[in-house]
Structure formats: structure tokens, C-alpha cells
Amino acid sequence: MLVVNIQQHFLGFDLDAGFSAPAGLTVLFGQSGSGKTTIINAIAGLSRPDSGQIEVDGVVFYDSAKRQYLPAHRRQVGYVFQDARLFPHLTVRQNLLYGGWFAKTRKASTDFGHIVDMMGIEHLLTRRPGALSGGEKQRVAIGRAILSRPRMLLMDEPLAALDDARKAEILPYLERLRDETHLPILYVTHSVSEVARLATTVVMLNAGRVVAAGPTSEIFSDPATASLLGMAEAGAIIRARVEAIEADGLARLQTSGGSLWLAQHRLQPGAELRLRIMAKDVLLALEPPTGISALNIIAAHIRDLSDTPEGVLVRLDMGTETILSHITRRSAATLNLRPGKSVHAVLKTVSVAPGSVSVSRSSATQTPEARE
Amino acid sequence: MTDWLTPQEWQAVALSLKVSIVAVLASLPLGVLVAYALARWRFWGHGVLNGLVHLPLVLPPVVTGYLLLLTFGRRGTVGQFLDQWFGIVFAFRWTGAALAAAVMSFPLLVRAIRLAVEAVDPRLEAAASTLGASRFWVFLTVTLPLILPGILAGMVLAFAKAMGEFGATITFVSNIPGQTQTLPSAIYSFLQVPGGESSAAKLVLIAIFIAIAALALSEWVAQAVAKRIRAN
Structure with missing residues (x-):
């Protein structure tokens, strides 16, 4: 210490x-x-x-x-x-x-x-x-x-x-x-x-x-920190575990909020990952969206909302993890978002900004390049 | 060699080599210390020390020789003290010639080493201290190996200067064959007597040869050291 x-x-x-x-x-x-x-x-x-x-x-x-x-x-x-x-x-x-x-x-x-x-x-x-x-x-x-x-x-x-x-x-x-x-x-x-x-x-x-x-x-996942980083860099970090590689090559990841799919080479089942989920890449929907190309949709509860210069930063509880979503003020008003409300978070890309996926306790040394 | 040179000529060459080598080796530890202090430490009297070291470079050599005579002569305060307590006598001995050579070549020695110390990246020394090396060990294992080319260059310069030292030597310890007659003093003496030109010419050739050999040696050593550091 x-x-x-x-x-x-x-x-x-x-x-x-x-x-x-x-x-x-x-x-x-x-x-x-x-x-x-x-x-x-x-x-x-x-x-x-x-x-x-x-x-x-x-x-x-x-x-x-x-x-x-x-x-x-x-x-x-x-x-x-x-x-x-x-x-x-x-x-x-x-x-x-x-x-x-x-x-x-x-x-x-x-x-x-x-x-x-x-x-x-x-x-x-x-x-x-x-x-x-x-x-x-x-x-x-x-x-x-x-x-x-x-x-x-x-x-x-x-x-x-x-x-x-x-x-x-x-x-x-x-x-x-x-x-x-x-x-x-x-x-x-x-x-x-x-x-x-x-x-x-x-x-x-x-x-x-x-x-x-x-x-x-x-x-x-703290909105105060997010404003220090600037909204372009703001985003939460969550832990995930690779459960399986499915037949079409996507990796199924287990997070505390549910399953996510990631197109990432050289992942091995059992590998522990850190995913960085950028606030600008998370959309919110009141109903489970259908007919949408995004694969990763997770149910979440709104913990709180805070104003930013460009819009509203929504903090979401997703299982034991927390993620952030940055949306416009108009969207927040239209959807009538309030703390405690249930929403569906649409992760546009399993937000793999360069270098933000990390593998621990696995021998995979991979270059992060996956999209959706 | 001894056939080619008369005993007096040979004595002058041997004495000059002895005086110069002793002068350089004896002044080296102090030279490294002073160079390091001037390059790295900020202390009261920094400028005074710097001036003192460089004084022999700018003073007329005869003046330096006379000051040495006043200080280290039989009647001089330091000279008397050293004679009484340690039995060391400088006046009219080869040791005096070595002292004069050391004082006269000291600025060149210090300048070369100081430049080398200033070229050492202090960040390397900081890195060594985080790895557990005390200041003494940092100096011994990092600074010293890195300034070695500068030390060698300084030694060669100082050696060449000591070989050529004339004014301070002849003023301080005179020009006694076999005692204090160095190579330059001998050349001077031979030129004063009729028919001495051939002896003087031989000694001049030897002086040129020694100077070139020293330069070549230092160049070779410096290159070997630099090559080792650069890569392999």
C-alpha cells in the first residue's frame, strides 16, 4: 500500500x-x-x-x-x-x-x-x-x-x-x-x-x-469523471468472460447484465475481458427494439441523469455493472427518462475503441479491431 | 638507441618521459574531482575555482614558475612544511619538474574531462540511483565508464603539454643535466653552444615522434571505447 x-x-x-x-x-x-x-x-x-x-x-x-x-x-x-x-x-x-x-x-x-x-x-x-x-x-x-x-x-x-x-x-x-x-x-x-x-x-x-x-x-462510470475526460472519451468499463465461440465466428460474452456478442478473433472460451463501452455509442429505447442490425441490446435501469454541455449523460445499472449513455436533451425529454425507469440499452458497436479490449489470464495477444 | 644518443641526450628524453607520466598520473584523481565538481556542483567559490584552474593557461609560464618557486621552494611556506614533515623536496629536483608540468597541464586535463562529464545524461545517473546505487557507486559504474574517452583525451593532451613544458620548469627547478634538464630544456641548451645543432635536431625528432605516438594511441583507444558503447 x-x-x-x-x-x-x-x-x-x-x-x-x-x-x-x-x-x-x-x-x-x-x-x-x-x-x-x-x-x-x-x-x-x-x-x-x-x-x-x-x-x-x-x-x-x-x-x-x-x-x-x-x-x-x-x-x-x-x-x-x-x-x-x-x-x-x-x-x-x-x-x-x-x-x-x-x-x-x-x-x-x-x-x-x-x-x-x-x-x-x-x-x-x-x-x-x-x-x-x-x-x-x-x-x-x-x-x-x-x-x-x-x-x-x-x-x-x-x-x-x-x-x-x-x-x-x-x-x-x-x-x-x-x-x-x-x-x-x-x-x-x-x-x-x-x-x-x-x-x-x-x-x-x-x-x-x-x-x-x-x-x-x-x-x-461516474458522470463527474466523464465530464473531465470530455464526452468524446467518456465511457464505462465492464468485465466480461468469453463463454463460447459460436458457429458464425462471433464470441458470446457473459456480463453481469446479460450476453453480448463480439466479432473478435483469437478469443478463447474462458478468457476474461475488459470492455470499454463509450457513452456516445449507447442508444436508449423504451421497448425492446426489433428489426435493427445491432446485436447487443441489454435491459437496464436508469440510476440518474446529469446535464453536460452537449446533452444528458444517463447512468444505467446493468446487473452489477454500470454503463453510461450520452444522448440529446430532446431525446431525454421525449422518452421522459427518469431515475428508476427501465430501458433497453443498444450498444451500437460493442464499443471496441482501439486498445480497449483487454485479455487477462489468457495467452491471447490480439489486436482489437472488431466492429459489431 | 643509447649508441645513437649521447648520455646527456638520453637522460633528457628519459627524464621528460618520467616527469610527464608522473605529472599526469598524479594529477589525474584531482583532475577528475575538480572537473566533476565544476560540471555538476553549484557551490560558493565555483567561479574562483574555475579561474584558479585555468590561471596557468593564461599566465606567462615564467610567472607560474616563479610563483611555484615562492610557494614550493626551500624558503617557500608549503615547501618548508613538506620538507620538514614529509621529506619531500621540489626545488631543483625532478619532482619539482613534475609539479611544474602537472600545474601547467592541469587546465587541459580538467577541460577535457569536464566536457565529458557535461555530456553524460544526468537522467542515466538518476536511473542508477533508483536501482539502488549510492552516489559513489553511480559515479563508479555509470559516470566513470561514460567519461572514460574524455579522461583518456585529457590525459593525452596533458601528457603532450607536460612533455613540452619549458618556461615554468626552467624558472622553478633550473636546467641541471641529469637532474632537471627535460627535453625542451636540453634542446634549448644545445642551441646555446656551438656545434650543438645535431643534438638538438635528434631531440626535436624524438619530440615529434612521441607527440604523434601519443595522439595515435589516444585516437585508437577513444575509437575502441566508442565502438563498444555504440552497438555490436
């Missing part, structure tokens, strides 16, 4: 952020300049806040009131930088072993093969960083951070410098990292699709303040 509460004054910008990050992958999410990197650097010990406390699993990293400050090299946090920062004079193997030279506990030998395997970097071990591609460098950097035997991992936009193909190459490794190791991970990004795919907990930052924090599905 990471507990952070820090204040720092900059010219024209004040950071005052407090949050805690439980086990799993916590995303620090916000626009550039919202203070994400300042916070992560303060946790790593690379910069010193003006005041506050930072604590990881009961170990005090920083406490201005008690005048405690643990220097960076004694904090045991694995830091993955946006720009890999591999040591150019060392081979990949030496880079990976670097943290082990200084770690107090000696149990490395078994980890090494496992991590090298997990990151798929076996064939790079004898090379030097100068000869690696961006994606390879980043995988080595992740391996190097894990092999320093850290208390937790910090990742500062590890995918931001990579193109889409390289991102798709690394995302599955990050998911394996989240699911196979028990390291708490703090992950900084401003990409909604990375949050949707990776986060178990989200901490949203805006202008140096925490504006929302909690489990990913709750944060994403």
Missing part, C-alpha cells in the same frame, strides 16, 4: 495531492502539466516536495513533519522511465543485473530466467542498448526495474514514446506483469485506452489536485 500526501509550489502551479494506492495497478491519470511526473519523482526520491508524507508498506520515504527523508537509492522502487534510460556502456544482461548488484536480499538467480522469459528478451541479452528498437528497450527497462527486487514499480508513461505497433507489443507484457507478479504498480499516463486496459485503481489529477480516485469501473 502506497500512501502519498505531498505539497509542492512551482511558479504558477501548486501541487497538493493526496491518495493511496492498493495492490494491483494504480493509474495516475491526467493531462500534461497536471503534476503526474512530479508525484512519481517524489515517490522515487528524484525530487523533494516542499512538505508532506510518502509511505510504502509502512516504510517512511518522506515525512516533512518528522524530518525524515530516505535517499533514492535506499527506497527500493523500480522506476520505468518514458525514455528507457538503459546504460549504453553495458550489455542488456548487465543492465538487467545492475539493480541486483545493490539489492540486499540475494535470491536473484531463479527470478532472472523467469523475468527474461516474461518480457521476451532472451535473444537480446548479449546486445547493447544502442542496437535495440524502442519497444525492445522498454521491455528491457521493465525487466531491469523488476529485477532490482523493488517494493513497488513506478512507470512514467512507458508507452508514450512508442508508435501504436510498439504499444501493442508491450501492452500484453504489462498485463502479465500486473497479473503474474504481486508488485504494486503506479502507472502514469494521459491515455484513456491505457487506463481502460490496465488499471485496477484510478487516481485522476487535474491542475495539481486529485479530483477522483477509486476502482477503475467506478471512476469511469
